[in-house]
Amino acid sequence: MxxxxxxxxxxxxGWLPPSSCALLRxxxxxxxxxxxxxEIAESxxxxxxxxxxxxxxxxRDEAQRLRxxxxxxxxxxxxxxxxxxxxxxxxxxxxxxxxxAIKEEAAALEPQLVDAERAFEILLLGIPNFVHPESPTGGExxxxxxxxxxxxxxxxxxxxxxxxLGRALELLDFESASKVTGQKFYYLKNEAVLLELxxxxxxxxxxxxxxxxxxxxxxxxxxxxxxNLAFSPRGEETxxxxxxxxxxxxxxxxxxxxxxxxxxxxxxESELPLRLGGVSHCFRTEAGSHGxxxxxxxxxxxxxxxxxFAFTTPEQSDDLHEEMLAIExxxxxxxxxxxxxIDIATGDLGAPAYRKFDxxxxxxxxxxxxxxxxxxxxxNCTDFQxxxxxxxxxxxxxxxxxxxxxxxxxxxxxxxxxxxxxxNHQQQDGSVSVPTALQAYTGFDRIGPx
RNA sequence: GGAGAGGUGGCGGAGUCCGGUUGAACGUGCCUGACUCGAAAUCAGGUGUACUCGCAAGGGUACCGUGGGUUCGAAUCCCACCCUCUCCGCCA
Numbered sequence: 001m002x003x004x005x006x007x008x009x010x011x012x013x014g015w016l017p018p019s020s021c022a023l024l025r026x027x028x029x030x031x032x033x034x035x036x037x038x039e040i041a042e043s044x045x046x047x048x049x050x051x052x053x054x055x056x057x058x059x060r061d062e063a064q065r066l067r068x069x070x071x072x073x074x075x076x077x078x079x080x081x082x083x084x085x086x087x088x089x090x091x092x093x094x095x096x097x098x099x100x101a102i103k104e105e106a107a108a109l110e111p112q113l114v115d116a117e118r119a120f121e122i123l124l125l126g127i128p129n130f131v132h133p134e135s136p137t138g139g140e141x142x143x144x145x146x147x148x149x150x151x152x153x154x155x156x157x158x159x160x161x162x163x164x165l166g167r168a169l170e171l172l173d174f175e176s177a178s179k180v181t182g183q184k185f186y187y188l189k190n191e192a193v194l195l196e197l198x199x200x201x202x203x204x205x206x207x208x209x210x211x212x213x214x215x216x217x218x219x220x221x222x223x224x225x226x227x228n229l230a231f232s233p234r235g236e237e238t239x240x241x242x243x244x245x246x247x248x249x250x251x252x253x254x255x256x257x258x259x260x261x262x263x264x265x266x267x268x269e270s271e272l273p274l275r276l277g278g279v280s281h282c283f284r285t286e287a288g289s290h291g292x293x294x295x296x297x298x299x300x301x302x303x304x305x306x307x308x309f310a311f312t313t314p315e316q317s318d319d320l321h322e323e324m325l326a327i328e329x330x331x332x333x334x335x336x337x338x339x340x341x342i343d344i345a346t347g348d349l350g351a352p353a354y355r356k357f358d359x360x361x362x363x364x365x366x367x368x369x370x371x372x373x374x375x376x377x378x379x380n381c382t383d384f385q386x387x388x389x390x391x392x393x394x395x396x397x398x399x400x401x402x403x404x405x406x407x408x409x410x411x412x413x414x415x416x417x418x419x420x421x422x423x424n425h426q427q428q429d430g431s432v433s434v435p436t437a438l439q440a441y442t443g444f445d446r447i448g449p450x
Numbered sequence: 451g452g453a454g455a456g457g458u459g460g461c462g463g464a465g466u467c468c469g470g471u472u473g474a475a476c477g478u479g480c481c482u483g484a485c486u487c488g489a490a491a492u493c494a495g496g497u498g499u500a501c502u503c504g505c506a507a508g509g510g511u512a513c514c515g516u517g518g519g520u521u522c523g524a525a526u527c528c529c530a531c532c533c534u535c536u537c538c539g540c541c542a
Binding site for chain 1: 460470471500501502510511512521
């Protein structure tokens with residue numbers, strides 16, 4: 001096999017074995033538990049997560065003790081077997097009996113080990129990743145604004161929100177969607193369709209120029225892959241649709257399928273960082289989100305997105321995180337939409353995220369007289385996802401292979417960008433202008449008036 | 451959907467009938483050394499992953515798709531499952 005995408009060809013017999021599905025979730029390095037205990041305790045405190053570190057450490061030690069005991073037993077067994085190889089027939093029986101005794105000893109130990117490991121794993125899964133020292137401490141409202149670009153437009157007429165614009169310009173149809181599919185689905189019509197394609201195409205182009213290899217990715221993935229990458233082990237309501245009678249889920253983001261590419265892989269250091277860009281549909285159940293700001297296109301069950309994903313060495317990941325943010329900003333600037341960049345507070349971070357930057361675009365139709373609303377998000381997950389993914393690389397400066405770091409970011413999430421475009425670029429006559437950067441992809445510079 | 455073939459190390463490919471000396475022949479790729487002004491060719495040696503014990507040197511355990519069974523002992527025997535490929539049919 002050659003090396004598609006520059007990924008070291010591994011044994012691609014599949015993703016992770018289905019049998020290991022049950023408890024798969026990203027997790028922390030077990031060895032760091034005691035080594036960096038205080039740091040982990042601090043990170044949990046800042047995230048507002050309660051975890052019993054000492055119980056976890058005790059569980060790890062117990063599993064370890066049993067493992068050592070079982071290995072000693074296996075060793076004894078191996079030696080016994082080797083000794084019995086060419087035994088004369090008359091000694092066979094006695095040897096067999098002795099062997100059986102050892103076997104039973106091991107058989108007694110084994111389930112204990114399995115139980116101990118499971119107990120440990122359950123505790124470990126409750127512990128989130130470290131947090132970046134500079135991430136602000138606090139909850140959803142405690143983000144730090146890193147920069148603000150552009151100024152919200154002062155309208156000399158009463159601006160409409162994207163729902164009104166979408167209706168007037170015949171771009172959006174929620175009524176039909178609710179009949180056909182249900183709430184929080186939508187039809188795009190007329191120029192909106194071309195706008196979606198233009199946005200995807202444009203974002204892909206910006207990503208490609210930055211070195212991100214374009215991928216059109218599957219919209220479904222195995223449960224095991226989803227569990228390896230996706231959402232927090234904090235037992236939140238699941239965001240994922242499952243396909244009945246299969247082990248497949250609809251992906252909530254191409255992060256899942258792009259990240260899955262690196263599972264069970266050992267990269268060469270020279271091929272890192274590996275930058276991937278993916279177009280996909282995203283499906284989210286949005287369970288438990290009723291009542292949250294969910295007007296129109298803001299929170300929907302299905303949307304199209306261009307995602308950025310990277311596998312890096314530990315040394316590269318901070319820089320790559322900045323790079324992803326820069327790409328996201330480049331896109332927002334080209335779309336001529338005012339935005340600000342925020343450093344997400346520790347309590348609002350998903351378990352795998354070490355640090356997260358969001359871009360919030362100005363949406364004139366949001367709230368009373370316009371508000372910022374999230375349009376992109378980029379996270380550095382360090383080695384948290386890679387551990388379960390078994391995504392490693394050969395270090396040139398050490399004998400041991402090391403886990404890679406993974407990062408993800410949104411280049412374009414269509415519906416939310418659509419909101420920003422329609423609401424920010426609306427004109428007094430009811431039309432909407434198309435930013436210059438997009439015109440090459442849309443083929444028109446204005447929608448309406450109608 | 452119907453029929454067949456197969457899953458072994460970075461890759462290719464033995465071994466499976468006749469269970470032990472096979473972590474695994476052989477080839478190839480890669481690394482190191484010798485030869486060379488240098489390279490090619492040739493020759494010699496090395497070259498999986500994870501966990502674990504040890505200050506180190508160096509040990510140990512597990513892994514031949516996955517899980518279970520038989521056995522003192524399984525890549526090799528038995529059962530179940532998963533996956534891949536080929537052919538036919540159907541279809542964007």
